[in-house]
Each structure stands twice: as structure tokens, then as C-alpha cells.
Amino acid sequence: MVKVLMKGNEALAEAAVRAGCRYFFGYPITPQNEIPHYLAKRLPEVGGVFVQAESEIAAINMVYGAAGSGARVMTSSSGPGISLKQEGISYIAGAELPCVIVNMQRGGPGLGGIQPAQSDYFQAVKGGGHGDYRLLVLAPATIQEMVDLMGKAFDLADEYRNPVMILGDGILGQMMEAVELPSEDLSLKIPSKPWATTGAKGRTPNIINSLYLDPLELEKHNLHLRNKYEQMRQESMGETYKTEDAELVLVGYGSAARVAKAVVDQGRARGLKVGLFRPITLFPFPKDDLQKACRQANDVITVEMSLGQLIEDVRYNLEFKVPVHYCGRVGGMIPTTRDILAKIEVLANLQGEGEKV
């Protein structure tokens, strides 16, 4: 395969098609519009269906219907639209339906702005909807990874019968980068879904449902879900970069991690033992990998495009064993290598002084 230059949103859309996704329901919103534009053309070519829903709410509920019928199906949106989907997402999680939801994050709150941000982290990983549920959350940092994780997302969704969220941002959606697409595998193995509603031909009816009026039944269902979420831990993934001897570890995901990675090299060039840990799954959080990456660390800095969300999970997963500091920009601003290096140097100096004491 050759590498081609593709816009993130389009590469992601094509990767979905190659992962067997044949149904897309969505509603326009910047900065993810190229996904629906692309799929409006592409899906009919492969016998699939593209529907522009009347709203994000309708879209997520169409996803519910199609997923309940056994299809590989996705939707995508950004900030305000993802908020509107929260009830539907909770239903999909409750009814244990597989699907993929893309959030190309932009700045908030409210209408906010349309430039890249990571301010929907908590919403994605803690469950922005009601009830005790979790999404599997994947955070690509390059377009190549976005493409690779798309296939993975559909597989995980089917395996766990759980919605999977791809948490990108305006940068990843809008930029072009070189990418190698997976081949169009016509013999794609999509697991059979005997629970799907297809008409109860020769069998007892299938019911897609999240209602359990008896609290004991609902508790049972909740505990079953919890087990599933525990199981998912085995899917946790992270990338480490030069952490073996790192005294200072940067932690960031997605676009922010790209900048952090450059900082590692620049910091090393200045003689600082810097490394990077990049969670790829945000839920489940790759706790063990993080702890391992920070074994030598005196300090950890989260590099994030939010007001301090990732930092809470990093502290939590490090169990407060290492001091964790915040370095971020928000509202559509991107942390620069300069910002981060400055922060590192402040810490390095402090530490120097600390050691003298």
C-alpha cells in the first residue's frame, strides 16, 4: 500500500467504510463536516445508507435502531451535538448495543468556538449521560492512528456490545497527513448478532431494551455492566516515548500529545530527562502503563487542551505518588512547545533548589 495525503475526517470516514460500517446517521457541525460529506458520497457506492438526521438526537436514536438491528453503524459530531446525544448514548449503553461515536472536539462551553480543544474529556470518560455506564474511549494522535483505531473501535464495540467513542479534535479532523488505509477486505468477519431485531423468524422474539422496573433486576443489570467494564481493562493502551530514564514525564493524549512529543526531544537536547506517556484508551485508563512510565519520575506534567481534566485522572491513576502539574491551553488555543518547555524549566529549577535544601 502507498501512503496518501488525506484529511483526518475523510480518512476516518473511509476507514469506517473499510471496517464494514454501512450506516451513518449524523447532523452537520464544525469541525467534523467532512465526515458526513464524504460518507454521503461513499456509502451509497457500497450499498450503505447515509441519512442526515433532523438533529443530533434523532441521529443517535437512528444509530440505536440500526445497531439494534445488527448493523455496523456510526455517528459523529462535536461539543454541543455530543451533549445532545447524551440521553441516547445512555440508552445505547443500557441496551448494550455496539456502535461508534466520533467527537471532534472544539472549545466550549455553550456555543463556545469551533477551534480544536479537549474540553469534553470528562464527558467522554465519566459518562456525560445519566446512569452508571461507561464508553470505551479511544484517542488517536495522528491520522494514521485514527484510521487504525476505527477498525479497532468497531471490533471492540461488537465484542463488548458497548458504544465506543473516538475522541478527536478539530486539528485531527481538519489536517491532512500521510496515511495508509487498510485494504478493502471483502471477507471482513463481523461477528454474528443473534440478539438483533430482524423479525422473529423461527425463533422467540428479540427485545432491545434498557428498562428494568424491578430494582433488583436493574441492580443485576448494573452489576453485569460493571463486570463488562472491568473486563475492558484488558483493552487499555498507551504509548511511551523515552520514559525509561525520565525524571519528568509529560502526559497528554491526541493532538496535545504530538506537541508534547516534540518537547521531549527538545528537552532532551537541553539535557533534561523528559519522557512522554500518551494514553490511547482514555477509558479504560492505562493505569499500569502510566505507573510504569512514571517510575523514575520526580514530576509529571499533563499537557492538555482543557482546564484541568486529564490531570485528575492522571493523579488518580498515579495514586498521588508523584506530583502532577498542569500545562494547558484552552478555548481553541494549542499548547506550544515553548509553553511546555517553560513549564519544565520552572520545575527543573525548583527541583534543583529543592535538592540543595
Next chain:
Amino acid sequence: MVKVLMKGNEALAEAAVRAGCRYFFGYPITPQNEIPHYLAKRLPEVGGVFVQAESEIAAINMVYGAAGSGARVMTSSSGPGISLKQEGISYIAGAELPCVIVNMQRGGPGLGGIQPAQSDYFQAVKGGGHGDYRLLVLAPATIQEMVDLMGKAFDLADEYRNPVMILGDGILGQMMEAVELPSEDLSLKIPSKPWATTGAKGRTPNIINSLYLDPLELEKHNLHLRNKYEQMRQESMGETYKTEDAELVLVGYGSAARVAKAVVDQGRARGLKVGLFRPITLFPFPKDDLQKACRQANDVITVEMSLGQLIEDVRYNLEFKVPVHYCGRVGGMIPTTRDILAKIEVLANLQGEGEKV
């Protein structure tokens, strides 16, 4: 004043009226329906307005409009309805409008059930909507407290120009208890709101808005919001019960804390040094009070009606200095004193053994 028996939902509604709330926009959902029923009768008596909106989404956006016009206004709902309000809540937080939102929690996810639960904790305290924003979250444990916090909620909302959530549950909404209502203070001081849209008479126009297309502007706005959230820390509240010498501290809020309180007495009767810490503000989390309450503690147990949400915040705020264990029921089931005592005894035994080593 004499104490009267009142249903939680009705007491809360009456307390809102006495706090100067004159506008209610809502949509029916169990277990909070007595709030709209009560206010549909009551508000017109005091010159106020009750509107049953076409949906929870419409309701929260009506709240936006009324709050932007300077009124004391509220809405209430439960699980699925609160999820639907997430976009609107994010807008209200972004536009810095004061209002009160009630969530009488029930079991989820999805349609779930209608029995009491605390499964929307994360949604309330981490921001279920998009963008970096926070609600002030108040968690009453008795009907009296619900009434008292209602007045406080409106005051805090106005002071911080921020939405305040009252996080109750089906028990608190449905039960009757003795309650003393605040007097109908006709000279109620509601702060003036020069920013409200009332027609630009003799002044430059007022704009209610959350859009900042320039990322630098949006970043500035975000940092302003962060400062506000920092400021809010001073509002944090918690209740301690017999924690002075407690070797084991139970932590729970709302209905779950009532059960936990009974356990403290039962545990003490058995010679166990048990205490209770009950956060009253869930955001900001009363970190210092919690740490103080757990000074003597060898173990902490969270008592919650969720799958393990509160426990994360308790660990975080204790900075992992004390082991924190989970004791909860979900899906509409209520932890019993027996459940909790059993958990305590397991821990007490372990600890006994631990000490022998």
C-alpha cells in the same frame, strides 16, 4: 414556625417560591412530578408563571431565556431528562446565567427504572455537557435540608452567575418528613442584574452569549470561568458525625448518608469507632473537611447508590492517604444498615489480622 409533614418534592417547590422563584419550566418525569404539579397551582397565586415545556430541552432553554432576563427561575427533572438538558446547561454556564436545576435521581442507564439512585453523580459534578464548565452541586439529605438549600441555591446562583444543581433522588422527592418552611419574606433581596436583557432603555444593549469565535477570547473567557470555580471553593460544606476519634469513616451524601448515619450509631454500639462524613456540596467538594474528618481513620468506606462514582472523588480528595472502600447498592436498591455493618466488620477483622502481622 410549626413543623408540617410535607412531601419532599412539594416542600422543595414551596421553598423555591419562598426564595423568590417565579418561573418554572419543566417536563414531567418520575420521581419529581410533584414539583411541577405543585408549582402549576402555586406560581399563578404569586404572579409567577408555570410552563410545561414540550420537552426537557425546551425547558432548559426557556430557563436560559428567563434567566437572561433577570428572573429567578428553575427547572427540575430526573436521569433521562437531565441528560437531554446537557447542551442547555453548558450554554447557561457559558453565558453565566443564574438558575437552579433539580435532579431527583433514579436508576439508569437508559430508561433504567424509576426507583431512587445516585447514579448521576459524575454527570452533576464533572459536567455532563461539553466544554470546561462546572455546576455548583448541592446534595440535601433531609427534606428540611432540601428546603434550606433551595434558598441558598438561588443566592449562590446569583452571586456566581452560575447554574446550581440540587442533586436529590427518588427517596427525597417522594418521602414525607417534618419540615419547617422559611417565612414568606416579601422584602426578599434579589441582587440587581444590570446585565439582563430587558430592552435597552437608556443604555447600551445587553447581550447574553457564549460564542467567542476568536480562540484567544474564548481562552480568556475560560480562564475567567476557572477563576470563578476556584472562588467557589469557599462555599464547600460538609457534615461530620462522630468523626473526632473515628478509625473508620463512612462517606456518603443524600439518602445514602442517612443510612450511613444510622450505621455509625449501630457500629458504636458494637464498640467500633465509626464516624460519618457527609459532603453537602458535591462541587466544590469539601476536601479540607473530608481530610480533617479522616485524620484518625485507618479506612474509609463510601456508601453510595451508584457503581462507584463518589469513591473516585473521595480517594482523590484524600490523596490516597487512606484506603477507601466501596459499599453500595444500585438500580433503585438502597444500602441497608446491615449491608454496611457487614462491610465494616469484614474490614475490622482484616485490620485486626493486619495488626497481628
Next chain:
Amino acid sequence: MLKVEFDEDRCKGCELCLEACPKHIVSMAGHLNAMGFHPATVLDQEKCISCGFCARMCPDVVITVRKEEKENG
């Protein structure tokens, strides 16, 4: 076999069948069924014309209606 038969334990005693019967032969029994309702019944089966009105109005599918087969055809 009876022309009109009531699955008594499913009956909620709503009386819609009683109202619907053109022959006015449906009545409510004096006793309570397991759900605690006075169930509907037809005592005078002879008068029943098998019109099915009662069954058509019954929200709980309590009633089965049968017709005598015509001698020819």
C-alpha cells in the same frame, strides 16, 4: 363449547364488553377473581348471536367467540 367464553382470571371488570353487547347478556359476576375484580360473564349463552362486539371491545383479550357452523358450507 360455549359461544362466548371468558378467560375469567384476565378480566379487569371494566364493563366495556357489557356496554358493547347488543343483546345485553353480559353481566358482572358477584365474586372476585384473582386480581380482585368482578369478572364479566354471559349466563344466557343461547341469546348470544356471536357478533363478537364484546370481544372487539375487550382491552384484555379475555373473550373468545364462536359461531355454530352452518349446515351447508
Next chain:
Amino acid sequence: MLKVEFDEDRCKGCELCLEACPKHIVSMAGHLNAMGFHPATVLDQEKCISCGFCARMCPDVVITVRKEEKENG
């Protein structure tokens, strides 16, 4: 004072005024304004009948139109 006056720097060169003028006297200037558009203009003010059509169609409120005061009235 001109009968029809263009606030040139606000003009986006859309030509809707040109299309609307019954006297066909609106034309686009050869030069670019600060926004980079060829602005609309009326050279032959004499022919203007102050009908205001141009202004009514202008989406950018570029145009002010004036009328000579009648001698009586």
C-alpha cells in the same frame, strides 16, 4: 449633497443595487476598496429618481438616498 451616496468601504461588490436600479445608473468602480471589492457607485447623479430601490436591495446598508425637497410642501 448627493442624491445617492455609497459608503464605499462597506460595499461588498455584490451588484444587487446595480440590478435593482430602474435607471441603470449604478456601476462598479474599477478600483478595489479596503475589503478588496470593486465598490458600486453612481456617476450620473442627475438621472437618479431617488426611488431607493438600490438601497432597499443593498444587504450591507451601504447606500443613503435623498430627495430634493418639493418647493411647496
Next chain:
Amino acid sequence: MLQEIILAGFGGQGVMSMGQLLAYAGLEENKYVSWIPSYGPEMRGGTANCSVTISDKEVSSPIITEPNTLIVLNRPSLEKFEKDMQPGGWLLLNSSLIDLEPQRQDVNVFKIPSVDIASEKLNNSRVANMIILGAYIQLIGAVSLESVVKALKKVLPEYRHDLLPLNRQALELGIELARKVL
């Protein structure tokens, strides 16, 4: 003192207000009280019930899973709740409507044909519940007759206070019946 009472019957039988009356009576005596209904999309005409706690201490959960007193007005309620009762508790049942025998041997049972008695003795079947409440007062002693009467005054709208004497009579009748048993 901790009274955890479940009252259950058909929707229209007045169990909800009976429970509220009890709670109010407890409040009259400065006890901690709570009342909570069962709620849900259960069929109307089906079983309705509420839980009442009367206690010397703050009420922990108002939801009662193991009542020490059970008051049942119809058969399905007996079938549903009998098994949950605490041993040694009191089961009061309306035998006018319940033909079933209770199964539990470890609880105290008091059967009152309350509807019949109300009709016969007071010429008004609507005060049947008050007879049962009277029996409750006598058997358990958690609240006094005077408290219940005071509570009634509060709960009944002014224009229906003419019904107070009749209700008091019914309560006393219940007390009398129960006294005979003890």
C-alpha cells in the same frame, strides 16, 4: 422505639392517607417520622402501599424492607408482604376482604372484619380503616389516640371536621376490639 410499618391495599382503599395520618400522629408526639409511597407504573386497581416510620431517632431510610408492623387491606398485599415481616411483629389484616390465612407462625396476627364492623356498628363502611388504626394504637402503642385525633384535625379540611366524632368512634371501636385480644 422504632416502628416500621407497611400499609398496603387496593388503590382506592385509602392506605396512603392512613399512613399519612399515622405519621402525623407521630409528629404530634415529637417523634421522628417519615412516610413514603410505593411509586411506579403499576396497574391502577392493583396494589398500592406506603411505608411509615415512627422513631425516637432520625429516620435513616424511609424505605422499609422488613416491617415490624404490616397492615393489609387486601389479599394480594398479604401475599406480597407477609414474607418480609420481622419475626415478632404485628400483622393487622382486614378480614372482610381477605379470606386467606397468614402463613407466618412467628408473627402476631390480628384479623378485623373492619368493613363489616364499620357498616354494622357505625353504619358507615368508609371508616373501616379507622377501626384498624384504633387496633394499631392499642396493640403497638406507638402513638396515642389523642395524637391520632389531633392529626385528623390537621389532615381533614375544616369543612369536614363534622366527621371527627365519627372517626373517633371508629378508632375507639378498634381500640376496644384489640384490648379484648391482648
Next chain:
Amino acid sequence: MLQEIILAGFGGQGVMSMGQLLAYAGLEENKYVSWIPSYGPEMRGGTANCSVTISDKEVSSPIITEPNTLIVLNRPSLEKFEKDMQPGGWLLLNSSLIDLEPQRQDVNVFKIPSVDIASEKLNNSRVANMIILGAYIQLIGAVSLESVVKALKKVLPEYRHDLLPLNRQALELGIELARKVL
């Protein structure tokens, strides 16, 4: 090597595809490349721009705040971006449309009346951008002529490959012009 290029002009002037062509050319040479547009509800006919990175290392952020090369096709773009340039960088400007003088003294400036040249020399004003790109190749050397031509083959649909010679001519013309300057 790290080239951080901002290309800016009016909406219809083709800056977006010019940027993509550059990125593709970098890819031809196995460099790390990225391209990202400005996006937003800016007025059409207003300024459009994109950022292109060509690098030996992975691209960190594709969003460029301080370009080392700036290619501007209209006056508002010059006004907007000139101040952000890295000292010592190259500023290429389309002098057919920009009458303004650059302010910065610490950058290298190359003015090309590209539209005029394209019309005069190639009889086709639409390849004006290619002339500028040619100059870029010559001045900065981040990508070679051959890579740009290869990239063009990929970017142009098959049925328009007849335009390749003309485009090559324009590129070479730009190279020539720039060579004279150096």
C-alpha cells in the same frame, strides 16, 4: 529541516490546493508533512489560509503560529500574517495584487507580479500560483521540482493531465525568476 509555511489569499485564489501540492511534494520525498486549513465562518471572499509543514521529524502541531515561510496573494493576508513571521524567513508575495510594501526588515522578501507574468509569458493567468511555487522551490529548496511535478500528477485528475506541461513551464519560470535574485 523544518519548513512551516503559511499560504494566504482570497477565497478563490487557490491557496488551499497550492498548500496541498506542497505537502504532497514533501510526501514524495518521504518527509513528514501536514496541511491544515483555517476554518471558520469567515466571510467568503475574505481571507483564506492554510498551514503546511514539511519536516524531517514527526510534525508536532500542524497549526503554525510563526511561519518561516509566508506566501501571500492579497493585501489583507500580508497585513494579517507578516508580523508573525520568524526572523530570517522568506516572504513571497504576489505583487500583481499587493501594492503595499512589507514592513519587516528582518525577513527576506521576494515579490513576483505572478499574475502579470503568467498572462504575458504563458498566456494563462491561472498558473500564476505555479510561478510562485517555482520561486519557492528555488529559494527554499525544501522540495524539488520533480517532486512537485509528481505531486501534480497525483493531484490533477487524469483527464486534466494535458495541463501538466503548462504547469511545469510555470514552475520553471518561477525557478528562473528566483535564481536571478539569489
Next chain:
Amino acid sequence: MITVFERPKSLTSAKTHYCPGCTHGIIHRLVAEVIDELGVREKTIGVSPVGCSVLAYNYFNLDMQQAAHGRAPAVATGIKRVNRDKVVFTYQGDGDLASIGTAEIIHAAARGENFTTIFVNNAIYGMTGGQMAPTTLLEQVSQTSPQGRDPSLQGYPIRMSEMLATIDGAVFIARVSVHNPQEVSKAKKAIKKAFELQQAGRGFTLIEVLSTCPTNWGLSPREALKWLADKMIPVYPLGVKKTPEEGEI
């Protein structure tokens, strides 16, 4: 003896949770009868709403999905787009369809989605205990119109069928009632026609069924039928609101 009336195969034997005399039960049965008669039980997928009929998935002997409040038309869209050769229907109350789900039903109609909606209009929110619905009549008392619906405060009843009939993608829209045996027969015919049009791939079909809620109307089941006939029908006239041109079928 031949059986002229018995439980249809497309209903399970579960007892419903509906109140005595609630006509939701009749409407369930009509839908099931139509499915039986068309022989499509094994290729039908139903969508139950949030409302008293939320548990319809227990009563229909069919593949079923339970949809979020108001979103049944969106769910059905998802189902039908995947199962193009199956029969799909939604069953929705007036709160569900005419209030929170207004956008979903209108746009399913506008897209001409090829499924059938059974719209049960009982002028009230049944399940949540009797709040005002968009279809609540003027002067009707409910928990949230305690003085009776007053147009100056709570606006006017919506006639959904008439509104939906203005939409091009809707092919068959009719309002029927179940307050007596004759109307029940007509209702069934209308439902059958809607399903047949769906099978023919014609587009969106909706049958509005006027239904009772004795519990929240505060009436006996028999009084409720009378109230429906006397009060509701004048505001919600029965009849076909839109149908494909004659001869087209």
C-alpha cells in the same frame, strides 16, 4: 363451532399492566390482528415508546425495540434502513409523539420513511400520572392545568394528523377511534391499509387512534368512552386526512 374471535398470534399471553378499561389494550390487539392477517409476524419489528405502552415489547409477540421518549420514529428509521424488506411500526402516545417527539415524527414523515406509526391520542400523559399533553382539550383539568387548560396560559390542542397531512412524504394519515365496536372495525381497516401501503413501499403512514385514559380522566371506563365520543371527536374529527390518489394503489 368455528372460532370467530380469539387472541391473535402476534400477541403474547402476558397480562397487561394497563388500567381496567384502558383502550391501549384494544389498539394493541388491532395491530396484532392486522399483522396476523397479513402473515408478517416473522418479519415485523415494532418500536415501543415511553408512556403507558412502554412495556408493549412484553405484549407483542414480535421482535421489538424500546425507544427513548419521543424518539421511536428515529429508532424506526434506523431499523427500517437496515431491514428494508421488513415491516416496521412505532406505537406512540400523545406526549411521546406530539410533544417531546414532534421533530422526530415530522421528519420521519418528511423523509417518507417507509414505516407505520400507531399514534395513541388520549389527551393526557397517562404513565406519569395525568399531566397536560399537547392534545389536552381546552378546559380539561390535568395535574399541570389544574384550572383547566386555558389557551392564554397553556395554548391550544394540536391536531397532529392534520398537521402531518401537509407533508409530502406522508402517504396515508387517518384518525380513528375505538369507542365502540363499529369504530374499532374501522380503526382496524385503517391500520391494515397503512401496513399494506408500507408493504408496497409507498412511504410514511400514520394512524391516530383516539383512546381513553379512565384513570387520569377520573372517569369509569364506560364514562371514558362517552367522554371520548362527546368531547374529543369534535376537536379531533375522525377520517382520512391524506391518502394516495385514487387508483394509484
Next chain:
Amino acid sequence: MITVFERPKSLTSAKTHYCPGCTHGIIHRLVAEVIDELGVREKTIGVSPVGCSVLAYNYFNLDMQQAAHGRAPAVATGIKRVNRDKVVFTYQGDGDLASIGTAEIIHAAARGENFTTIFVNNAIYGMTGGQMAPTTLLEQVSQTSPQGRDPSLQGYPIRMSEMLATIDGAVFIARVSVHNPQEVSKAKKAIKKAFELQQAGRGFTLIEVLSTCPTNWGLSPREALKWLADKMIPVYPLGVKKTPEEGEI
């Protein structure tokens, strides 16, 4: 010389971000002129939508609220219920009003909310770059109907005014256009009538204004006016769709 045409006071002097020739600008001006003429600038509150006109709060010299996508009618309801003696209007695009905000506009109308809606129908999503709107014409190409809108895939255009005219709480509904000076004058009259009815407390009023989007239609501004006249008006006939009975006012 007397001035016969100048910038109305209810507009600020800000330059708009609208594309050249976009008729959003004309419609803004008409609303401002009406407010000036009625002398209500200091008692008017406007609501801007999400769409190209999101920044209307910068252009109207009035108290303004910016509403979430589609929710302007709900926001206006909140505003008007608090400010009963003020003049309130929403300004909404076709994506905003006819798609995501369908339920909100219909129920504001049904409740007879006493505000005015200016509904700008340009048959496209302008701000997000040209996706299909519910009002996009059959065969019209857009980013999400790349082969032209095909009713079998994407359904039919919705005529919102005709649909809203079926609602009792709506008192005045009219469709106007701004494709030539004559129509602009008529459009202004309709807007003025709507505001006057609001001032008289009559209930919900809506003016649908056919508008151009040269950018996303891929036409020059002048071609766009022609396309509006030739293609849109046949599908969206101009005129009053609902008005209070003669003599009532």
C-alpha cells in the same frame, strides 16, 4: 434634500460577516426598520440563532440573547414570559427552525406565545458549508445530497408556513421574499404587521422570508436572486398563510 433612505437606528454600524450579496443583510435591515418605525427599539429583545446569523447580536442595536441551535423559540418563550410588556422576536435559519428546532417552533406556535419569528429560508445550511436543509429543493445539490436531493433517499422539502398555519395558537403566518425591491417592500409590511399583532397581544406570528445563499448555491449574488424567484417560489408560494379574521384587528 430630505433623506429617504439611511441606516436604521436599530442596526449597529458593525460590518456584517455575511458573504457578498447574501440577503440576510436585507432581512436584518427590514426588521430594524420596522422596530424603528414602531418606536420600540428600547423595549425590544431579539434572539439570534445558530446559523449564519448567529452574530446578529452584533448587528442589531438591541438587547439580544444568543440561543442554542434550534432553541430560539424556547429562549424567546422564557424572555417573553418574564418581559410581558416587551417586544420579542427570534431570527432563525431553515436548519435552525425547520430541522433541529422543529418541536420548539411548533410548540411556541401551539402555546400562542406572543412573540414574532423571522424565519430565513435559504434552502441550505449556510454556516456549516452547504449541507442539505429540510427545505432544500428536490434535485438541489448540496454537500449531503451530492447527487441532488432524491425523495426516495432524502425525502421532501417541508413547507413550514403551511404546516404552522394549521396550528390554532398561530395568528399570522406569511411567506415573503426579498429578491427584488417590490418584494422587499412587501416583506417589510408583513414583518410590521407581525410586530403590531404582537404588540396587540394576539399571539404567535411568523414571517418566512425566502433568502439567498450565493456561496453555497454556487451562484453569483444576482444569479442567486433569479434562482430564488424561478426555483424556490414555485415550491414555496408567497402569501399570507394565516391571518386573524378581517375586522378583528
